[in-house]
Structure formats: structure tokens, C-alpha cells
Amino acid sequence: MIKTELERVLPGDIEKRSFEIITEELGDRVLDPENELVIKRVIHTTADFDYADSLIFSEHAVELAKAAIKEGVRFITDTNMGKSGVNRAALQKCGCTVDCFMADEDVAEAAKRLGTTRACASMEKAADLGGDCIFAVGNAPTALVRLYELIKEGRLKPKLVIGVPVGFVNVVQSKEMILSLPDTPFIVARGRKGGSNVAAAICNALLYQCI
Amino acid sequence: MIKTELERVLPGDIEKRSFEIITEELGDRVLDPENELVIKRVIHTTADFDYADSLIFSEHAVELAKAAIKEGVRFITDTNMGKSGVNRAALQKCGCTVDCFMADEDVAEAAKRLGTTRACASMEKAADLGGDCIFAVGNAPTALVRLYELIKEGRLKPKLVIGVPVGFVNVVQSKEMILSLPDTPFIVARGRKGGSNVAAAICNALLYQCI
Known part of the structure; x- marks a missing residue:
């Protein structure tokens, strides 16, 4: 039977109550304490418990990301939607920024000239700019493949790669490429699922631990 | 075994190929032709075939929405993330606009004053502004509940309610409330799943049919 009666929860308590429900429904399932808040926030964002199994963390990815955030890392997303999902107040408190180059004119031109995607060209632009970056890819596998190549070529050394594009x-394959990198911290949603919302949720879960 | 070899698909053909795969995997499943493009675009956005079952359309919701779009309807989202996911070029070609009032100062003040959520206050603001609207709620059940009340009170007569909040x-319950409305066109993702990405995907699927 479908619930129709509204639960009385104060606006400020909705998130807390949601996390309680998630914890209840995870039951006896033991999550790595280091990764738990990221996993639960992704489930909170998607209502999809598959992520308890599909999210793969390289060793101490969360701790390394938190250290980078404390140094004021720059987040790079592959969609403006992902960018707009990253919590502005949390970024500001941590002294971090978020950029997406997808809609930039020089990126569109480069993509056309090279016969590639704008997502791919936007990763190239980020690599050229340099600096300490966390890449949050929630949409374009081509962006993730290009990141893999840039890392392999030694042109890029990200503080973290969040590899959660979605689709068919x-x-x-692009996620498996990131999973194969030996020295790059990553958080990857294995399989087809993911999204800009998932990418933003992971960024936020990391930021909230640094406030 | 996990695929690791990249499929050779030109950037411009990725979406087409994705829809082919979705159609293949739906197999013998027959979708209502009126709703098919919306359902497939949501699966494309989420890689989640559950939506083939969970998306509920009121009678001729898609045709009614298309008619409203051709008259230059205003889309209202409950998150800036949802707003940023609606295709700007498609909106412009159709003479439509998209607004989200969540970050507005008057909305924050009203929410505080009334002890409600900003999402709820932002729906109230939309109702006060009037005009023909399609509401795309991908995040806040409180927004959907307030929409239901505004419709019941006769203060609002939306051209379409896209009811796809996500969470716990x-x-x-908020979705069941919308499903119970006799005279309001709706597209609802029954159950817990949904999201701003799903809301935007539905807006885009409707817009693309009007270009």
C-alpha cells in the first residue's frame, strides 16, 4: 500500500530524518566509515541504494580530497547543472571555487576544430590552466576519457577524479579507465548510473566534512 | 565481464546511439506513443529503466503541455540546478522561459516568517505572479504539496505539473496528492525516485517535440 499521510517533520529536520531512514534501510550493511557520508549523500540525492555497491573509492580518496579542500582546491565540473548543484556557501566557507568551461566560446571552437566534444575540450582547458583541481564528471564519458589520457600523458595530476557520468x-568503459589508474585518487560509480546530481552530491559531501 | 573497449561513435551521434540502445533494451515493452519520448529521455538521463514503470501521465498530459509550449509557457523549477538543466536554445526557439525563485530574498524571508521551506514559498510566489506555467518539481516534496493546495484552493491552474521530487x-505522499488531482495535467514519477535532472529531462523532452 502506498503511504498517503504526510509525515510531520520540521523543514530544518528533513535532511536529518532522510539520513536516519537511509541508515535504517541499509540495515546490517557495514560501510567504510571514511566513505560513509559520501555514499549516504548520494543515496539521499538519488533514492537509489544501488550506490552502496557501485561507488568505488581509491584508497583514502576522501581523506586526500578533504586535505585538498582545506588548501582551497578548484572544482571543475563537466556541466553547468553539476556546477549549480555544488553548495555555494560551503565552497565559500572552505575557500574553494567551482568552474565549468562547457559553455565557453573557446571550448566550442576547440571542439569543432578538433572534431571532439565540448566536454573533452573543456577538460583540456582545465589542464592548461593548471592548479590543484578536483574534477567532477557527471555527464560526459568523453570528458572522463580525456582526463584519463591527460593523466597518462603526465599533463594533469588531479587531487581527485569524481567519475560518475551516466548513460549508454x-x-x-570510461569509468573502468579511471579505476585502472594507480596513483590518482578517485570516486567512481561503476556501471551506467550517475549524473550531474550525483557529481554535485559527492562534492557537497566532501565540502560539508571540511566546514 | 565489464566492457573496456571504447565504442567508436562520433560526438554528434552519441545521443542517437544511446536512444537506440534504450529502445533495444526495452525489447517487447510497448510504450504509449504519446509518452514514449519523455520516458526514453528520462531513461537516457538516469540509465534507470525503472522509469518505464514509474512515470505516470494524466490523459494527454504531453499533448496539453506541447500546446502550452507553443503559446510560450513559463517553466518554474524548484531548484536552480533544475533550471540550469533546461535547454536554453530549445526554450528560446519555442518562445518559452524558465524561472526558479528559490534563491530570491523575498522567498527566503517569507519562508522564515511562515516557518515553511523556501521551496514552498517559491511556489507561492509563482502563484502570485500568475500567467501560464509548467511546474517542474524535482527536489522538494514541500513544493509539490503546496502546489496541490494552491490548485485545490483555486489559486493556481498549471498547464502541467511535473512531479518528480526525490527522497525519503x-x-x-506528495506525488500521490498530485496523482489524485482530477483536472490538472501531470507527469509524476511514482515512488521515491526522481530529481532535478529528471525534471529538466522531462522539460527538454517536451520542448524538443515543439521545435
């Missing part, structure tokens, strides 16, 4: 063409 | 507290 080269999504699974 | 009152999400299921």
Missing part, C-alpha cells in the same frame, strides 16, 4: 555509450 | 520524507 562508453560510460562503463 | 513525504516524497511518495
Whole structure:
């Protein structure tokens, strides 16, 4: 039977209550304490418990990301939607910024000239700019493939790669490429699922631990 | 075994190929032709085939929405993330606009004064502004509950309610409230799943049919 009666929860308590429900429904399932808040926030964002299994963390990815955030890292997303999902107040408190180059004119031109995607060209632009970056890829597998290549070529050394594009063409493969990197911290949602909302949720889960 | 070899697909063909894969995997499943493009775009956005079952359309919701779009309807979202996911070029070609009032100062003040959520106050603001609107709620069940009340009170007559919030507290219930409305066109993702990405995908699926 479908619930129809509204639960009385104060606006400020909705998130807390949601996390309680998630914890209840995870039951006996033991999550790595280091990764727990990220996993639960992704489930909170998607209502999809598959992420308890599909999220793969490289060793101490969360601790390394938190250290980078404390140094004022720059987040780079592959969609403006992902960018707008990253909590502005949390970024500011941590002295971090978020950028997305997808809609930039020089990126569109480069993509056209090279016969690639704008997502791919936007990663290239980020690599050229340099600095300490966390990449949050929630949409374009081509962005993730290009990140992999830039890392392999030694042109990029990200503080973290959040690899959670969603979809059907080269999504699974692009994630496996990131999972194969030996020295790059990553958080990857194995399989087809993910999204800009998932990417933003992971950024926020990391930021909230640094406030 | 996990696929690791990249599929060769030109950037401009990725979406087409994705829809082919979705159609293949839906197999013998027959979708209502009127709703098919919306359902497939949501699956494309989420890689989640659950939506083939959970998306509920009121009678001719899609045709009614398309007629409203052709008259230059205003889309209202409950998150800036949802807003930023609605395709700008498609909106412009259709003579439509998209607004989100969540970050407005008067909305924050009203929410505080009334002890409600900003999402709820932002729906109130939309109702006060009047005009023909399509509401796309991908995040806040409180927004959906307030929409239901405004419709019941006769203060609002939306051209379409896209009811796809995600989460654990009152999400299921708020959707059932919209499903119970006899004279309001709706597209609802029954259950806990949804999101700003899903809301934007539905807006885009409707807009693309009007270009």
C-alpha cells in the first residue's frame, strides 16, 4: 500500500530524518566509515541504494580530497547543472571555487576544430590552466576519457577524479579507465548510473566534512 | 565481464546511439506513443529503466503541455540546478522561459516568517505572479504539496505539473496528492525516485517535440 499521510517533520529536520531512514534501510550493511557520508549523500540525492555497491573509492580518496579542500582546491565540473548543484556557501566557507568551461566560446571552437566534444575540450582547458583541481564528471564519458589520457600523458595530476557520468555509450568503459589508474585518487560509480546530481552530491559531501 | 573497449561513435551521434540502445533494451515493452519520448529521455538521463514503470501521465498530459509550449509557457523549477538543466536554445526557439525563485530574498524571508521551506514559498510566489506555467518539481516534496493546495484552493491552474521530487520524507505522499488531482495535467514519477535532472529531462523532452 502506498503511504498517503504526510509525515510531520520540521523543514530544518528533513535532511536529518532522510539520513536516519537511509541508515535504517541499509540495515546490517557495514560501510567504510571514511566513505560513509559520501555514499549516504548520494543515496539521499538519488533514492537509489544501488550506490552502496557501485561507488568505488581509491584508497583514502576522501581523506586526500578533504586535505585538498582545506588548501582551497578548484572544482571543475563537466556541466553547468553539476556546477549549480555544488553548495555555494560551503565552497565559500572552505575557500574553494567551482568552474565549468562547457559553455565557453573557446571550448566550442576547440571542439569543432578538433572534431571532439565540448566536454573533452573543456577538460583540456582545465589542464592548461593548471592548479590543484578536483574534477567532477557527471555527464560526459568523453570528458572522463580525456582526463584519463591527460593523466597518462603526465599533463594533469588531479587531487581527485569524481567519475560518475551516466548513460549508454562508453560510460562503463570510461569509468573502468579511471579505476585502472594507480596513483590518482578517485570516486567512481561503476556501471551506467550517475549524473550531474550525483557529481554535485559527492562534492557537497566532501565540502560539508571540511566546514 | 565489464566492457573496456571504447565504442567508436562520433560526438554528434552519441545521443542517437544511446536512444537506440534504450529502445533495444526495452525489447517487447510497448510504450504509449504519446509518452514514449519523455520516458526514453528520462531513461537516457538516469540509465534507470525503472522509469518505464514509474512515470505516470494524466490523459494527454504531453499533448496539453506541447500546446502550452507553443503559446510560450513559463517553466518554474524548484531548484536552480533544475533550471540550469533546461535547454536554453530549445526554450528560446519555442518562445518559452524558465524561472526558479528559490534563491530570491523575498522567498527566503517569507519562508522564515511562515516557518515553511523556501521551496514552498517559491511556489507561492509563482502563484502570485500568475500567467501560464509548467511546474517542474524535482527536489522538494514541500513544493509539490503546496502546489496541490494552491490548485485545490483555486489559486493556481498549471498547464502541467511535473512531479518528480526525490527522497525519503513525504516524497511518495506528495506525488500521490498530485496523482489524485482530477483536472490538472501531470507527469509524476511514482515512488521515491526522481530529481532535478529528471525534471529538466522531462522539460527538454517536451520542448524538443515543439521545435
